Amino acid sequence: MIRIITFKRREMMKKYTIGEFGKLTSTSARTLQYYDEIGLLKAERTAAGHRSYKEEDFATLQKIISLKFLGFSLDETAKYLRNENWDMKDSLVFQRNMMKKKREQLDDSIRLLNLAIEQIDHNHKLDPQVFTSIINSVQMEEEHKEWMKSYWPEEFVEQLYDRVKEEQEEYEKK
Numbered sequence: 001m002i003r004i005i006t007f008k009r010r011e012m013m014k015k016y017t018i019g020e021f022g023k024l025t026s027t028s029a030r031t032l033q034y035y036d037e038i039g040l041l042k043a044e045r046t047a048a049g050h051r052s053y054k055e056e057d058f059a060t061l062q063k064i065i066s067l068k069f070l071g072f073s074l075d076e077t078a079k080y081l082r083n084e085n086w087d088m089k090d091s092l093v094f095q096r097n098m099m100k101k102k103r104e105q106l107d108d109s110i111r112l113l114n115l116a117i118e119q120i121d122h123n124h125k126l127d128p129q130v131f132t133s134i135i136n137s138v139q140m141e142e143e144h145k146e147w148m149k150s151y152w153p154e155e156f157v158e159q160l161y162d163r164v165k166e167e168q169e170e171y172e173k174k
Helices: 002-012 018-025 029-037 056-069 074-081 088-123 128-138 141-149 154-173
Strands: 015-017 051-054
Touching: 015 018, 018 029, 018 051, 018 056, 029 051, 051 056, 056 074, 056 088
Parallel strands: none
Antiparallel strands: 015 051
């Protein structure tokens, strides 16, 4: 029992070279160097000046990769990483919720693509409105909505988005 605890402590203190860290995370050395240069994932330096990564850097890189997948810019990711009020659970819950939203967007896009395929199968022609629905679904809807809120009242923007969604649903029923 003591050996296991000792082993775990030793493992927690393990340092990884850039090559080891990159291989374990499927991240290129160049990407890790860039993240280090811009301060997103700061590596420690060995006495010889080589980059060295520690256990907690895995969690940081996981956040970076997840946020990148979700469409966050590196600047937005840096702001997120600087939020010291979040513990690991808060961070993971946030990422999970964001991925659920992304999945919903993908499900909407897939539904619209299926509709387009059905329409081609039945009519051999695709209505331009289906294209606009697909385009709108694929675009970063939330970013667009936030941008609109900076110019118009939030209530107006929400009503507009609700109306567009209702129109899409009505069109799909045809």
